[in-house]
Amino acid sequence: MTNTDFNADSENAKDTGRTEAFSDGVIAIAITLLAFNLHVPTAEEAEAAGGLLRALAGNWTSYLAFFTSFMIILIIWVNHHRLFKLIRRTDHNLLIINGLLLMGITLLPFATILVADYLTRPEASSAIAVYTALSLILALMFQVFWRYAAHKRRLIGANVTDEAIRAVYRQFWIGPAGYTLALVLSLFNAYLGFGVILLLAIWFALPSRRSENVKV
Amino acid sequence: MTNTDFNADSENAKDTGRTEAFSDGVIAIAITLLAFNLHVPTAEEAEAAGGLLRALAGNWTSYLAFFTSFMIILIIWVNHHRLFKLIRRTDHNLLIINGLLLMGITLLPFATILVADYLTRPEASSAIAVYTALSLILALMFQVFWRYAAHKRRLIGANVTDEAIRAVYRQFWIGPAGYTLALVLSLFNAYLGFGVILLLAIWFALPSRRSENVKV
């Protein structure tokens, strides 16, 4: 390894580091703002509901939407984190793809309020369709991200095996498939569609088994 | 040490680093948003209260709740920071446990507004019970976090002594015990319950003595 190679490598390391730090910042803010949208009942609302605890319980759709979105963003962060462990350097295009991915993430708190506000209303179906569509777009963005980065091992680290690259491809079809199912179901029954998304988020968070072996 | 070992180590270092950075981001946002919920009196409110300073002073429950939550989140960060000095690497399960811990932290600003709004109202007891329950859950999450990480030294650094691991276990019973006491007391007297939490937060922040020796 020549001096020049070393410089190039250390420069690349710094490059990925700052992209990860920026992404971490955006994801951390988006995930924290979810709770910021939770409404504290006013004294009047508490009285009308027959007590503060009942008024709080009456906002259950907010908590459910909060929990679902928190888990989704957490899973997104875990996936983002894993991808960048396989990526050695970034280029202009990856920064833009990553930026569009982050754009979708920053829209999740908005979609979360939409679901929280409309889950028990006649318009629930529309709200959940928007939420599901955004989740689907995010899942597809991860596909685009990985296809760009892994194409001919463009931005992949030298010590990453081909099997590890293929494992990511395989794993990244679960999200799009699940969200497409949820989107179709939500057109018939809003609760069914949202239920699939919630189950998907919990399933992704469960202790890993096989995926641990491939070290994605 | 072979080349492969070195690579593995440096990869693990990066892993912990990004988890810490993401957690720092979430904790930093949650702690900063506390002050964002403080209300600036309107000109009408100032006049009604007989002056701006009196109107400000009238919001003392907000400042008390702000101070208490700021100290709690600060202590949480210090503890989180100490734990990660003992942890060498993360795995999928720890990322999820850490994520659930962060979920609880992002809910603290919400619980803080609840206490600030209801501390001088008849419903104070309910508000403080919710706040205390959340604090208790957070303290228990730290237990779960450490039990998972330290079990058979799963994720612990090689240079960490068994005594240091045990010291964390011992220290991590103070929080759950204190918050359980506060929760029980808050059912009888809201102020007593909140007083215990406030004292606990100040006590944790006081200059350390023995704990410094065990370097937790």
Next chain:
Amino acid sequence: MTNTDFNADSENAKDTGRTEAFSDGVIAIAITLLAFNLHVPTAEEAEAAGGLLRALAGNWTSYLAFFTSFMIILIIWVNHHRLFKLIRRTDHNLLIINGLLLMGITLLPFATILVADYLTRPEASSAIAVYTALSLILALMFQVFWRYAAHKRRLIGANVTDEAIRAVYRQFWIGPAGYTLALVLSLFNAYLGFGVILLLAIWFALPSRRSENVKV
């Protein structure tokens, strides 16, 4: 290289690192807050618009302003990132110039709401003039930043070629020129002015060709 040189170097590295981390934090928050300003229609608004999806579609100016500002801040981050790859150390003056640049970035969400709220109103021209003026100031701040840093290679890394420095100078005239054009056009036709800004943001995000070669 003497020991002293090494110390100085490592100190400088740390210096740039924290300035980048702080800047990343500010930019990440500003870009995430953009989505926080999107309005979820109330049940009344949804009914008045003839359905939730129509009410959402009615807020298209918000989405357009959001998208434009997100792309602009993303491009700013990419540029900021590239500049700091060429910069070896910071000094007091660069920290202040960088701070003023960040001040402009934190004002972009404000200007974005302005455009979103007034794009279809008679005052559109004023709103877009403010937005364009801010963008122009930001582009000029990058000029100031680079002129200060690159003057006699004051803060530039030793391995950076003179051609790379000149390439930044050349590239950094596109923004000011484009935003000046947009500002002039916005005085005649608000949509034309905003269209130029939107196209500029998309153009900057497009896959790079020549700029990749000079590795700016």
Next chain:
Amino acid sequence: MTNTDFNADSENAKDTGRTEAFSDGVIAIAITLLAFNLHVPTAEEAEAAGGLLRALAGNWTSYLAFFTSFMIILIIWVNHHRLFKLIRRTDHNLLIINGLLLMGITLLPFATILVADYLTRPEASSAIAVYTALSLILALMFQVFWRYAAHKRRLIGANVTDEAIRAVYRQFWIGPAGYTLALVLSLFNAYLGFGVILLLAIWFALPSRRSENVKV
């Protein structure tokens, strides 16, 4: 240098790093939230003021307060950054002192709204007294921070000269002195008090001369 020393050193480096990252996060959020409090005039307000630009200009107290607070937080960050270049490690007490310093910083956006809302009202004096008192407390917290860290070189890096330590002590009396003057003046004339704070912030931001030599 033995292996043990090396481990200790690298551990300490990591320690400071995370404290700096957490502080950067809090400061970055506080400085970005300043702009979030700027009010976009409604269509009604714009009409009442005789045009959007006039309505914007009518909020000049908000912009002045925003600018002043942005410069103050920027200077705080620069100072924080400089101190940590001299500090080698942290301990429990420094983390708490640093936390209390951050608490003061997160309160600045609140005090900024106070000044923006009351600068042209009869209560201006009270608003500016609160703002100035907070700035004074922050300046004194820096004194406490440095006294604790530099006492018997407790937490200071080995390569830091005694002269550099003394230079920080000297420099850190300017803030408390200036803010005390502003506080006293604000009791007689609100504008005079705020003017001193604004001038102080600009003065700190000006190109450094002598301070550059002592490399604080």
